[in-house]
Amino acid sequence: xxxxxxxxxxxxxWGAFIAFGAMDMAGVHGGLLTSYGADVVCPAMLYVVSRRGxxxxxxxxGKRPTPEVAALAVLAGSFAWELNQRYRLGGALLALTRxxxxxxxxxxxxxxxxxxxxxxxxxxxxxxxxxxxxxxxATLFMARVAQP
Numbered sequence: 849x850x851x852x853x854x855x856x857x858x859x860x861x862w863g864a865f866i867a868f869g870a871m872d873m874a875g876v877h878g879g880l881l882t883s884y885g886a887d888v889v890c891p892a893m894l895y896v897v898s899r900r901g902x903x904x905x906x907x908x909x910g911k912r913p914t915p916e917v918a919a920l921a922v923l924a925g926s927f928a929w930e931l932n933q934r935y936r937l938g939g940a941l942l943a944l945t946r947x948x949x950x951x952x953x954x955x956x957x958x959x960x961x962x963x964x965x966x967x968x969x970x971x972x973x974x975x976x977x978x979x980x981x982x983x984x985x986a987t988l989f990m991a992r993v994a995q996p
Contacts (some may be wrong), residue, residue, distance in 0.1 A: 857896070865889045887956035892964045894922045899968060915972070919965045926957035 868885030871878055878885075898905050898921065901912035905921055913921065934949035 861889055861893050861896070865893060884952065884956040887953045888960035888963075890960070891922050891926045891957045892960035894925070895919060895961050895964045895968075898922060915965055915968045919961050922961050923957060926961075927954060930954055930957070 865886055868881060868889060871882045872886065876882055894903075895918050897903055898913055898918040899915065903913075903918075903921075905913040905917065930949060930953050933947050
C-alpha cells in the first residue's frame with residue numbers, strides 16, 4: 849500500500865509540475881496556477897526526494913536527512929535561486945535562472961515545503977504512536993478544538 853501511495857504522489861507531483869511549466873512556457877495566462885504553481889510544486893518535490901535519501905544531502909552526510917534538514921536545505925536552495933534572479937549573478941550554471949525576481953515566489957516556495965514538511969511530520973507521528981494510541985490522541989485533539 850505504501851508503494852502505491854508513493855507512485856500516485858510521484859505521478860501527481862510530476863504531472864502538476866510539467867503542466868504548470870508547460871502552461872507558463874506556452875504563455876497561458878492562468879493566474880495563480882501558471883504564476884506560482886510550479887513554485888509551490890517543485891520545492892515540495894525536492895523535499896520529498898531528499899527525504900527519500902535520493903539527494904546530495906545523503907551523499908554528503910551518508911544518511912537520509914531529517915525533516916528539518918531537508919526543509920531548510922530545499923528552502924535555502926530555492927531562496928538562492930530567486931535571489932540570483934534579483935541580483936543577476938553571472939556564470940554559466942547560474943544563467944539557468946532566467947526570469948525576474950518576485951517576492952511572492954519566496955512565499956510559494958515556503959508554502960510548498962511547509963505543506964509537505966507538515967505531512968511528513970504527521971506521518972512520522974502516526975508511526976511513533978501506532979494503533980489505538982494515535983486514535984486516542986486524535987480524539988482528544990478534536991475534542992479540545994471543538995470546545996467553545
